[in-house]
Amino acid sequence: MKLLKWVVAIVVCAWLGQYALALALPSLVMETLYALGTKQQGYNQLAISELPDEEFRTIVRPSPDLLYASCFYNLENGPVVIEAHIPSRYWSMQFYQMNTDNYAGITNQRDERYRTGSTVNVTLIGSDESPNDFAGEVIQSPTQRGIMLLRASAIGDRDEQQAALLASRCEPATR
Amino acid sequence: MFKLAMKLLAAAVATVLLSAIFLARNINRGLDDMSVHNSDWTTSVATGSEGAGLMLKAAVALGGLLASTQENSMYYRLSSVAGEPLRLNCRYRIEGDDYDADWWSITAYGWDNYLIPNPQKRYSFNDENLVRNADGSWVITVAAAEQAGNWLPVGPSGAPQWRKAVDYDFDLLLRLYTPGEAYLKFPESAALPTVTLEGCQ
Numbered sequence: 001m002k003l004l005k006w007v008v009a010i011v012v013c014a015w016l017g018q019y020a021l022a023l024a025l026p027s028l029v030m031e032t033l034y035a036l037g038t039k040q041q042g043y044n045q046l047a048i049s050e051l052p053d054e055e056f057r058t059i060v061r062p063s064p065d066l067l068y069a070s071c072f073y074n075l076e077n078g079p080v081v082i083e084a085h086i087p088s089r090y091w092s093m094q095f096y097q098m099n100t101d102n103y104a105g106i107t108n109q110r111d112e113r114y115r116t117g118s119t120v121n122v123t124l125i126g127s128d129e130s131p132n133d134f135a136g137e138v139i140q141s142p143t144q145r146g147i148m149l150l151r152a153s154a155i156g157d158r159d160e161q162q163a164a165l166l167a168s169r170c171e172p173a174t175r
Numbered sequence: 176m177f178k179l180a181m182k183l184l185a186a187a188v189a190t191v192l193l194s195a196i197f198l199a200r201n202i203n204r205g206l207d208d209m210s211v212h213n214s215d216w217t218t219s220v221a222t223g224s225e226g227a228g229l230m231l232k233a234a235v236a237l238g239g240l241l242a243s244t245q246e247n248s249m250y251y252r253l254s255s256v257a258g259e260p261l262r263l264n265c266r267y268r269i270e271g272d273d274y275d276a277d278w279w280s281i282t283a284y285g286w287d288n289y290l291i292p293n294p295q296k297r298y299s300f301n302d303e304n305l306v307r308n309a310d311g312s313w314v315i316t317v318a319a320a321e322q323a324g325n326w327l328p329v330g331p332s333g334a335p336q337w338r339k340a341v342d343y344d345f346d347l348l349l350r351l352y353t354p355g356e357a358y359l360k361f362p363e364s365a366a367l368p369t370v371t372l373e374g375c376q
Contacts, residue, residue, distance in 0.1 A: 006182075006186060009186070010186055010189050010190050011193065013190045013194075014189075014190045014191075014192075014193030014194040014196075014197055015194075015197055017190055017191065017193075017194035017197075018194045018195075018197035018198040018201060019229065020194075021194050021195065021198045021233075022201070022202070022229045022230055022232075022233040023229060025198075025232075025233040025236050025237070026232045026233060026235070026236040028236075029236040029237065029240060030236070030240075033240065052290060052298075053290060053296060053298070054289065054290045054291065054292040054293075054298075054333055056289070057289065059241050060237075060240040060241070060288050060289075061242075061284055061288050061289070061348060062289070062290065063280065063282060063299070063350060064282060064290060064298040064299050065280045065282075065299055065301050065350075090277060090278060090352055090353075092247055094241075094243055094247065096241055099232065100235055100236050100240060100241075101232075102241075102242070102243055102244050102247075105243070105244070105247055107247060107353070109247075109277050109352065109353035110277070110353050147241065149241055153278070155278070155301055155303050155304070156303060
């Protein structure tokens with residue numbers, strides 16, 4: 001009878017515990033990725049990855065048809081500025097908060113096709129800042145830390161796409 | 176006192192392990208519930224979004240971290256054909272045409288969610304590098320052994336066999352970049368490539 005009570009208690013706690021685990025898992029995985037990423041490339045700076053192959057581990061399920069550049073940002077000391085040159089083929093800039101949510105993005109596709117050939121300047125601010133205090137394109141991160149990912153088509157001649165990523169930057173804003 | 180502490184420790188360990196087992200089962204079940212099926216392909220319209228459920232977020236964290244929302248790209252995954260998991264000793268035929276998206280690609284992944292090692296360094300086909308028929312349609316053959324035409328090589332995953340936790344040997348991912356309305360509104364019936372089993376050794 002005593003053993004049965006223990007078993008029932010363990011099963012009930014485990015059943016409830018799975019939801020706690022599910023809730024914690026995205027943040028745990030992002031924290032791990034963030035820790036590994038900042039160890040390799042630091043934070044608030046852009047790093048361009050090689051074209052993905054079987055050795056590529058920066059992103060789960062990487063696309064071999066895309067070039068990637070990433071910036072692990074930290075807004076504790078103020079906003080970060082991201083400047084990117086937008087090439088003619090597919091390009092996107094996506095922002096992820098620390099629970100994996102893709103909370104904002106810019107692209108050169110469909111109704112944003114007008115961006116092609118231009119340079120985008122984004123001021124990335126923390127949740128404690130007001131967008132009204134900044135000029136130009138402002139994106140507010142729900143968390144102080146997160147990841148910005150640039151994707152650019154690697155199909156065909158990659159020179160223009162590669163050059164656009166090489167000319168892009170991610171760095172602390174000067175006020 | 177020591178005996179009670181040991182009992183509590185054992186119970187805590189058992190609880191955590193059992194929680195992980197429940198979670199793994201629920202992720203699969205939850206994914207299935209939240210997935211949209213279109214023939215053998217499945218997609219989740221909430222991937223990457225703030226509206227994704229608890230289990231989908233957990234699944235994305237494990238198998239699709241940094242995925243985009245569907246307005247940017249839609250992901251259709253296929254890990255079985257007519258209920259049979261994809262196998263390395265079998266040959267599959269993918270037939271298709273063009274799709275309402277800015278561009279698209281089909282990529283093969285090992286069961287560890289990474290690109291499959293192969294001497295040809297070919298991991299995918301996209302709408303530009305396929306050899307097409309005169310009418311614009313195309314066929315891709317997915318197999319471990321070399322094939323004529325558009326051959327997508329597959330092979331053992333890059334991770335050791337003992338870490339394999341799924342019933343398939345590899346899976347296919349169709350990416351549709353900036354998909355059209357048909358995919359955003361009717362993901363269960365929009366046009367997709369057809370995948371058939373040609374034979375097994």
